[in-house]
Amino acid sequence: MKQIANAVIMYPDDNVVTAITDLSKGEIVKYRVSDQWFEVSLIDNISFGHKLAVKEIKAFEPIIKYGENIGLATCDISAGEHVHVHNVDSVRGKGN
């Protein structure tokens, strides 16, 4: 059966993926790294373009996208959870 991705990962080691369609709680997210398919069950509704965790991320651990640190988790984040401004904080640009 042909698999269809509903999220994309930018680098293999990223701990978040980006939804490329609107997704609902309980849905299975499918994304591909090279030829290998991965799945994660959604805990939250995710709008097109928003991110979800594909691994458990502990508070103060980095959020990895593009293989780089894009900010720190402000609380524990579960796989399948929405990752955005409510649970991530920038490290830079805060004037401190």
Place this chain on the structure above:
Amino acid sequence: MEFLGYLRPNGKVGVRNHVLVLPSVVCSSTTTAQIAAKVEGAVSLPNQTGCAQVGNDVEQTMRTLAGFGRNPNVAAVLVVGLGCESVNAYELAELIKETGKPVEVLVIQEVGGTIKTVEKGIEIVKRFKEYADQVPRKMVGLDELVIGVECGGSDTTSGIASNPAAGVASDLIVEAGGTTFLSETPELIGAEHILAKRAISPEVGEKLIQTVATFEEKLSKEGIDFRGAQPSPGNIAGGLTTIEEKSLGAIYKSGMAPILDVLAYGEEPKEKGHYFMDSPGFDVESNTGMIASGAQILLFTTGRGTPVGSPIAPVIKIIGNPKMASIMADNIDVDASLIVQGLKTVQEVGKDIFNEIVEVANGKLTKAEELGHFEFAINRVGPSF
């Protein structure tokens, strides 16, 4: 590949042939608009600066206005001043005259008010238009192109689709011997270490890192937390969480070419190749700076869509978000959302953008030109006094 360009006396080549009626100060902006409105083919721009400025700030404003006059898309320039402003109209005209193109000056306080200045202005601009119509056109190589690459109204599709595709096009232009600019210093925050590795020398790499550090130090000194502006509310609604994430997606539009140097806002490069220009993340100010640096065409990537254009340069709009591609279709030139939908690769859309550049250089109008978009804003680096 080649394009049919307009030859300028200094050897540069334009892709458009505008007669520019340039206000040296906000006080002469209405007068220049009235003159330009009366002669077909003439353009003006809404200058909101030019007075009560000092130091670096007035120098940057002068350099930017001069850059617009010097840009090869402009055949001839009428500078209109008021007479008592910080940006002296005669000094501005001298900087433009270095290019060898026809330049004249009218000063409202010397000519005697709006009505007389508009009358005299129309006379001069009509003469300039006749001159512009006689400018020789010639097929030239793509090495004559200078392309600014900008992003605005970004969302997470920008880093997946429109920026990587624009980066492919930027690389193709550089491979053809042309010049491209990346800009927007705040949008290097968190990604500068990656770009610095592409610098032509360790010195240029260090200059790039230092340019970002200087910007961040300014934030720290003033205790400014710039979240709220970077990422913007629209960026956040589109799924971008932090400035680091936005920057890492933004630098894709710079492709893979080596970075030759860091240019000041509105500074012209000395050689052909890829450059970074120090500018704000505010897209219209950044566009204005790159055009002042000599860009004849801008690539403008977006996720959410934007109508922004320029008074003298075609702006090619490239969108990555499939839903917004349909909602904002009136304003979009290249649809990169096909990448997100799995219908085209980044390489294929990059080639589409490259082909679009060549067509636009040969005279095809962009959506922003068809719709008469003339957005213009000079980046201020000091207070008004």
